[in-house]
Amino acid sequence: MYRQIQEVPVELWETKLEQERICDEAEARAGHPLxxxxxxxxxxxxxHIRVSQREYESIADWxxxxxxxxxxxxxxKIEAERHKYFTWEREELYYVDSNSPTPKWMEYISKDFDINQEKKENNQDKQIQVNSNNHCAPGKHENGIPKLRVMYRHIQEVPxxxxxxxxxQERRSDEAEAKAGHPLPRRYRAAFGTENSQIRVSEREYDSFLDLARMTEEYMVNKELQKIEAERHKYFTWEREELYYVDTGGEPPLWMKFAAKLFKK
Structure with a gap:
């Protein structure tokens, strides 16, 4: 998964969105994943951070x-022009772990793994099966107000x-969260970029900010999930949490149009 992070000046958001639309049309014609x-x-x-993420079938395809x-x-030509719409950017590359085989090195390096002992069960054949609601289209509340779709991003360093x-632990957590009706995360590991190679990233999208708040409150009183919450702290050295607006498929916020006029030179 290729991740691009940019800082966009407030007055340039409206033109930035138009530049992205032009770029998407050209990349679609070239057969690139959007x-x-x-x-x-x-x-x-x-x-004012813009994040663009796209997944490729393989590193070779990328x-x-x-x-x-x-x-x-x-x-x-679009590449030359796009630099007008941000002040800085950085790029990152991640392995996609969701629905992928477990890397063999994880077994070899584990504390309880004897490299000379033949194991009855081969974890290489195990897959993390994820039925995530990521990439769903935004909807509307009963009163007609568009839902504010959000993406919760969880970053951890795993020894x-x-x-x-x-x-x-993630497998058991996914089973419990699925029973509770929570959207399941899509998971990545850092390959290249600003993070070190032992970084786990989990991302899940919620249909609305309200859904995230409601499910968080339900999570706090779910005994099974709270036991897993207590246990999961054994498996990382630090973590941080981030929340993003999901722009794909939705309408641009009104403030972008107002800002373009307000800051017009």
């Missing part, structure tokens, strides 16, 4: 499309030797 886009709500970044992108005149235990 990104899902977010804006920072709460967390470590500033409030490399192939990147080389094609470098030789596509239309996309290179090398605890990865297999961490995956098992």
């Amino acid at each position: 990104p899902r886009r977010y804006r920072q709500f709460f967390g470590t970044e500033r409030s 490399a192939k499309m990147f080389e094609e992108w470098l030789n596509n005149d239309e996309l290179q 090398n030797e605890l990865w297999t235990a961490k995956l098992e």
Whole structure:
């Protein structure tokens, strides 16, 4: 999963969205996967952060499309222009763990794994099965007001030797959360970028900010989930939490239009 983070000046958001629309049309013609886009709500970044994320079938596909992108005149013209709409950017690459085989090194490095002992069960064949509601279209409340779709992002540093235990804890957590009706996360591990290689990222989208608040309150009084909450702290050294607006599929907020006029030079 390729993740691009940019800081967009308040007065440029409206033109930035138009530039993204033009870019998406050109990339669709070139056969590239289109990104899902977010804006920072709460967390470590500033409030004018744009995040674009797109998943590729493989690292080889990503490399192939990147080389094609470098030789596509239309996309290179857009690449030159897009730098007008942000003050800085950084790029990150993640492994997609959801619905993927467990990497073998996680078994080898675990505390309780004897590399010379033949195991009856091969965790390489296990898959983390995730039926996430990520990428659903936004809806409306009963009173007709559009729902404010949000994405909750959870970042943790997992010690090398605890990865297999961490995956098992995540599996049990997913089963319990599915029973409680919570949306399940899509999970990643850092490959390249600003984080170290032992970073676990979990992302889940909620149909509305109200749904997130309601499910958080339900979570606090669910005994099964609270037991898992207590246990999960054994499997990471630190964590941080972030919340994003989900822009993909929704209407731009009204303040962007007002800001374009207010800050017009």
